[in-house]
Amino acid sequence: MSMGALDRSRREPLWAQLHADLLRRLAAGDFAAGFPGEAQLRVEYEVSRHTVREAMRRIREAGLVESGRGRQSQVLSQRIEQPLGSLYSLFREIESRGIVQKSVVLSCGLKSHPEAAARLDLPPESDLFVLERIRLAGGEPLAHDCVWLPAQIGQPLLDTDFSRTALYDELAKHHIAVPDSGRERITATLISPEMASRLNTPVPAAGLTIERTGLRKGKPMECRRTTVRGDRYALLMAWNERGYEVSGQTS
Amino acid sequence: MSMGALDRSRREPLWAQLHADLLRRLAAGDFAAGFPGEAQLRVEYEVSRHTVREAMRRIREAGLVESGRGRQSQVLSQRIEQPLGSLYSLFREIESRGIVQKSVVLSCGLKSHPEAAARLDLPPESDLFVLERIRLAGGEPLAHDCVWLPAQIGQPLLDTDFSRTALYDELAKHHIAVPDSGRERITATLISPEMASRLNTPVPAAGLTIERTGLRKGKPMECRRTTVRGDRYALLMAWNERGYEVSGQTS
DNA sequence: CTCTCATAAATGTACGTACTATTGCCTCAG
């Protein structure tokens, strides 16, 4: 309900409060039986039509509802996919297909790593949280994944069993936000004999190496190096006049 | 100037006409010495502040200007880069670095190719324009590139010497528009011995294989298969809350 | 010359009104 949802004494703009409340109610499914009209929202929240439209514009632009002259707003499919890079796409795609995703943890602890420290904007000899895993999909090795975090972020994760859980889920449990932007460098490389035995590939074999730096509010907070078996993964990119979409394909 | 720029009798909304005119003037460099304020635009175009803001909101959201309380709008960098896929990024990046870009044309003509025809939504036995090249950068082989076009599009290109010219430039000369959207499938593959001799790589070597379908107004018009030497190319992806940016890196 | 503070200017927020264009629904004639 709108009781107390809007507080005119707060510094936050009215439309922003209304926008937040509408998002909340959308997520809660309040509008499953139809989205209210501008007039109804104006009465319900006791704001002007201008304020309602200011909030609704953002809802529309996010693609959550569709509206037009003469007809009320229609709730659209609720998928709000934030870009999280090709790596995230990879592992999400696996889950969405219901493939069992497990990992073999090769190491998990604190260790210095000059190259990773440089990418995290830290002094070369800083201790970093490092997590090295072989990621399995459907029981078969898919990728070798090594992630470094600043020690202060990784500290609470030292005792975690990462064989069945995702790093971002663990970060969320400790109320640490995931990256909101980042860079990835994707190259095709030969899988080394040592790596080949871990990934159970023939020699020679090709792999996709993804070097990733994740940022939060512009500050590096995650540095990753992942080698995916070339025979089991494809990176899919779709582009149009508005931008790119990235997804993955695992076999 | 604003003389006659806005026509209230037209069906197009006033803000849209204003928006279009501001875009035009921006592109023409009219605002190089500072973007006009809302008040000035209101007077100049004889519209209400609401209409000015409706137009300006779109200019701001397109990232063309930046504005905030107390200070006038600032013109930002004017780069409006249309996404054209990773392949385009690859070859553009080479040109921007001034590296001499040449090609060895392996074949150029009309030929049927069932698999490519399927991707172009054409009957399997249709004749297609096919152009197969080894692309060189700095005198050294970089990629093997094979592109198929529907015969009617490729017909005028049959006599072109593609050893020094880009396909899209040739299409432009014949007033054929380039794709405005498309899909790419990027995988890591082993370079076959036959390909290795063409690309001058050792055996074994890894390569990035890009299968691309370019669309114009939703209709497939280009189908491509490119194998890039893994040791000479990296695909760079940057992502933030708004979307992805893709670029390339050649060595 | 430099720092501080008041002022002006600009955009942001928020209210009001009116009219337009489009849609969906209901009524009514056939």
Add this chain to the structure above:
DNA sequence: CTGAGGCAATAGTACGTACATTTATGAGAG
């Protein structure tokens, strides 16, 4: 039952006003 037409509802466009908040500027004190 069906189709046409009118009517009400709804979002879009466009105008007006006022005040808040932030920034840049300039005057004046030190």
